[in-house]
Amino acid sequence: MALTADQEEEVAAARAASAQTRRPTVPALEALLFRALPVLDHGFVRVVDYMGDDAAVVQAARVSYGRGTRAANEDRGLIRYLMRHRHSTPFEMCEIKYHVKLPIFVARQWIRHRTANVNEISARYSILDREFYLPAPTALAAQSPANRQGRGEVLAGAEAARVLDLLREDATRNYDHYLDMLNEGEDGKPADPSRPGLARELARMNLTLNAYTQWYWKTDLYNLFHFLSLRADSHAQYEIRVYAEAMMDTVRAWVPHSAEAFSDYRLGAVTLSAQMVSVVRRLLAGEAVAQESSGLSKREWREMMDSLGRGDG
Template sequence: MPLTPDQQAEIDAARGESQQTLRATVPGMEAHLYKAHEVLDHGFVRVIDYMGDDSAITQAARVSYGKGTKAVQNDEGLIRYLMRHWHSTPFEMCEIKLHVKLPVFVARQWIRHRTANVNEYSARYSILDREFYIPQAEHLAAQSTVNNQGRGAVLQGEEAARVLDMLRGDSMRAYDHYEAMLSQDGQDGLARELARMNLPANVYTQWYWKVDLHNLFHFLRLRADSHAQYEIRVYADAICEVVKDWVPAAYAAFEDYRMGGAQFSARGMDALRKMLAGETVTQESSGMSKGEWREFEASLKG
């Protein structure tokens, strides 16, 4: 289980406390506060704090644009306008702080999103738990023959069992050696900051991750996409469920324009105009590469 009894008791105690406040609160987010949403085999995402709501976005926009927003009839319409025209600063008025438990190799992908504040569990000061991400059999896939970053067919039978045995065995063996190297129980062992180098990339770490809504949407657009690696996508999916309860109007606009929409290059737009005019367009006549054409066709199919 992702949570120990002590951690669950701490969460229950935090949720049992309540304080009066004059700041904006969102019932949907209040229900999420401190709760752990389980992800993968030992991971979780939980909301520690948040600031702002849908009205904070429109409030900031009206301060910034004044008379320019008078044609917009309501807050939802204004939010859709801001999303449609790629405005960013109004969405930066909302922030969220998450506690995330995740495998190290997922964390190294995640940290590429540098527009956030991060404080990670330190293996220099503390000893990491014996917890590793071991994929379910249905997520064991071979390398894609089309996409250098993607997965191909799922491994079956003996091959899947062989890979799982190696993953489990290597993980446990590495942790055994990690423990044996540590300076504890009176022996002259290795410093924690050095012993940690022996741990595999599937060991779990934790961090607090604070980000504004604009940059969170950018993260979700990339990581909740069907082409993202499964192990980070499930975290993004869990966060999506939180965000839609936090800023429902903004999330609906994000889903419509970013997740459900498509962006075309100049060549793509030219090809689309010709298709609408009844002309036959091929990859060769479009001027696109094979990869561009494949992505263009995928966008049209939805």
């Protein structure tokens, strides 16, 4: 369970409030607002604010005085044109803010995206929750023998149990020692008055990288798409990809035309190098082309043939 009863109550209170606004408003996203979408065993993503909609992209592209919309059909066409030709600035006119709970090792990947605003809970001030990420059986993967960065088969049986035991025991023990070093009772007074507690900013170093942290993370739609293109990709680590996928759902509710264009022209797109274009031209002209004479490395040849549906190439 990601939220405590108190937190659920705060969320319910936030959802119950409502006001009139002249701003662009998206009912499908309002329906999701503040709700925690569960991710991994203790994490979540929730949209806590947003600004703009598909029409705001159009309005910015046209620098218009009103909503910028003409026929809905024209708007969709313009958005697809902008996405296809990599016009970035109109998509920067929409903004979204998430509250995310996530393991620290995932947060360390995520934070590498620099064009976002972040407020993370500080373990210099606060005591972190007693929650650690433990992979589900289906996510407990062995190292890929072929790819230094990849996952192979899923561990099973005794081996899986052994690894999960190690992860759970080490995280739990380290957390217990963290509390012990802090020596703080629930009332903020020393649990054991006979000794001082270690400074919070030091005690936290005993935590493991699967401990959960949380932050407010705010970005514009263009940079969100960039984040999603890297993190919703099949090469991304599973533990961050599931966050990206939950966020992709919120984007579809928020800006459906932009999300569709993003799927067609970015997520589902294939980029061919100059050499690959030359090979495809020859293939389309009916020529038989072999890897050896293609100018492509074996690896590139395989990647290209896979994406063009000629896995036998």
